[in-house]
Amino acid sequence: MPHTLGICTYAMTLHLADGDRVCIVGGGPAGCFAALHLLRLAGQRDLKLEVLIFEPRDFSLRGPGGCNRCAGILSSRLIRGLAGLGLTIPDEVVQSELKTYAIHLDEEVLTIHQSDPDRQILSVYRGGGPRSGDKPPSFGFDNWLIESACLQGAIHVPERVRTITNEERPVVHTRENRYEADLMVFACGVNSSSPLSSDFSYEPPETVIMAQDEFLLPDDVPIDQVSAYFDKTSDMLFAAMIPKGQYANVSLLGEEIRLDSIREFVAKQNLPKAYFSEERRLCGCTPKSAIGAAKGYYGSRWVAIGDAAVTRLYKDGIGSAFYTAEAAMQTVITHGISERAFKQNYAPYCNRIRNDNRYGQLLIKLWQRMLHSPHLLRAWLNAVNMERPGNPAQPVHARILWGMLTGDDSYRTLFWHSCSPNALGNLLRGLKRSF
Numbered sequence: 129m130p131h132t133l134g135i136c137t138y139a140m141t142l143h144l145a146d147g148d149r150v151c152i153v154g155g156g157p158a159g160c161f162a163a164l165h166l167l168r169l170a171g172q173r174d175l176k177l178e179v180l181i182f183e184p185r186d187f188s189l190r191g192p193g194g195c196n197r198c199a200g201i202l203s204s205r206l207i208r209g210l211a212g213l214g215l216t217i218p219d220e221v222v223q224s225e226l227k228t229y230a231i232h233l234d235e236e237v238l239t240i241h242q243s244d245p246d247r248q249i250l251s252v253y254r255g256g257g258p259r260s261g262d263k264p265p266s267f268g269f270d271n272w273l274i275e276s277a278c279l280q281g282a283i284h285v286p287e288r289v290r291t292i293t294n295e296e297r298p299v300v301h302t303r304e305n306r307y308e309a310d311l312m313v314f315a316c317g318v319n320s321s322s323p324l325s326s327d328f329s330y331e332p333p334e335t336v337i338m339a340q341d342e343f344l345l346p347d348d349v350p351i352d353q354v355s356a357y358f359d360k361t362s363d364m365l366f367a368a369m370i371p372k373g374q375y376a377n378v379s380l381l382g383e384e385i386r387l388d389s390i391r392e393f394v395a396k397q398n399l400p401k402a403y404f405s406e407e408r409r410l411c412g413c414t415p416k417s418a419i420g421a422a423k424g425y426y427g428s429r430w431v432a433i434g435d436a437a438v439t440r441l442y443k444d445g446i447g448s449a450f451y452t453a454e455a456a457m458q459t460v461i462t463h464g465i466s467e468r469a470f471k472q473n474y475a476p477y478c479n480r481i482r483n484d485n486r487y488g489q490l491l492i493k494l495w496q497r498m499l500h501s502p503h504l505l506r507a508w509l510n511a512v513n514m515e516r517p518g519n520p521a522q523p524v525h526a527r528i529l530w531g532m533l534t535g536d537d538s539y540r541t542l543f544w545h546s547c548s549p550n551a552l553g554n555l556l557r558g559l560k561r562s563f
């Protein structure tokens with residue numbers, strides 16, 4: 129009876145055994161983190177696995193070909209997570225340590241500083257650096273990660289996966305070969321079409337387009353300062369200029385973003401044209417960013433992680449890749465690789481990220497409402513100024529903004545901070561001052 133058979137299969141406990149093969153499809157951060165977590169956890173149990181990472185991209189190349197296109201800010205929670213795995217990011221990978229955000233709001237520029245020196249934030253290149261840079265290619269973060277995973281015992285298969293079929297086990301097909309997997313980890317992100325065959329019933333997350341460019345860092349922009357721009361008169365939600373060594377990444381988020389949007393943004397913000405001239409422009413791309421959660425992102429003997437499953441809204445995608453990979457691999461080792469194991473132990477973690485993003489959406493709406501209300505905006509600016517050192521007001525608004533920009537705190541924490549008596553009291557005092 130098919131129904132009874134279905135229940136039996138579902139209830140069956142499946143575990144990895146010595147000599148089993150794990151195919152990780154995609155060797156960006158999520159795939160490499162999965163390999164690192166899995167090999168560590170398996171090693172603690174003396175379980176010998178063959179871990180293959182399928183990744184066709186050569187991360188040592190300059191330009192979009194060698195790069196998993198992103199602004200490359202690493203959050204403090206990611207850096208802490210890496211330390212927990214015994215990994216320290218080498219100096220040659222780090223492009224800048226970021227300590228200040230300059231917030232550009234209409235005519236005002238508000239500077240907020242890192243208040244906790246233990247929460248380090250870094251910028252890196254994902255690949256070899258901008259296409260037309262005049263320096264030798266950089267040692268990118270993704271390159272370092274895949275090397276670290278291989279040092280721990282993973283095997284890099286430098287091939288694109290064409291299809292993954294769901295037979296008795298998942299089967300990974302490249303142009304030349306076919307690999308039967310005891311477990312398949314899907315870590316392809318959202319910037320290429322999914323090789324999963326339709327019998328996986330996987331639906332990728334919703335995405336938006338962003339624009340990015342690289343320029344030579346203007347001489348008068350400090351190397352540790354991110355400039356963030358909010359423009360209430362356009363569809364642009366947010367723009368940021370992030371120092372990376374002698375270069376600067378400009379990333380733009382909003383509706384109907386095209387590569388040209390960066391040129392329009394530079395003109396609109398009245399940024400010095402000499403800094404952003406065609407000669408100083410070194411790269412450029414329009415990648416997709418995940419803003420929702422995937423559906424059907426796990427099953428018997430397979431699980432999706434990183435962007436391909438769920439990520440934090442507009443923030444700390446690499447951190448999410450780390451922690452979804454950790455939650456999935458802990459499930460694999462502790463509870464097994466059945467659909468039920470993932471449903472009971474991995475899905476709740478992904479649901480927490482999805483629910484936290486709802487608070488993020490709410491905070492972004494509140495922020496936009498404030499940008500469009502001159503009185504509220506003035507009250508908020510007054511409140512932040514009253515919170516500066518030497519003033520009696522408890523610093524709360526600057527911390528909330530810092531958390532929003534860096535991804536250092538959950539959106540839920542920030543939302544409740546913004547409803548706290550301190551936050552509301554400071555805003556009220558700011559409002560009084562504005563009249």
Ligand SMILES: Cc1cc2nc3c(=O)[nH]c(=O)nc-3n(C[C@H](O)[C@H](O)[C@H](O)COP(=O)(O)OP(=O)(O)OC[C@H]3O[C@@H](n4cnc5c(N)ncnc54)[C@H](O)[C@@H]3O)c2cc1C
Nearest residue numbers: 154156157158198199200201289316317434435444445446
């Ligand atoms: C403009 C922009 C700026 C961003 N800025 C930041 C930031 O500053 N900080 C931050 O933390 N996050 C940032 N993000 C988000 C971040 O880029 C992602 O969350 C992160 O890269 C997700 O990692 P991943 O491994 O899941 O996916 P990816 O990084 O996309 O990696 C997927 C990998 O899978 C490989 N792959 C794809 N298809 C196949 C296939 N068929 N066979 C084999 N391999 C395949 C790809 O080559 C790639 O290496 C930004 C995103 C965008 C779009």
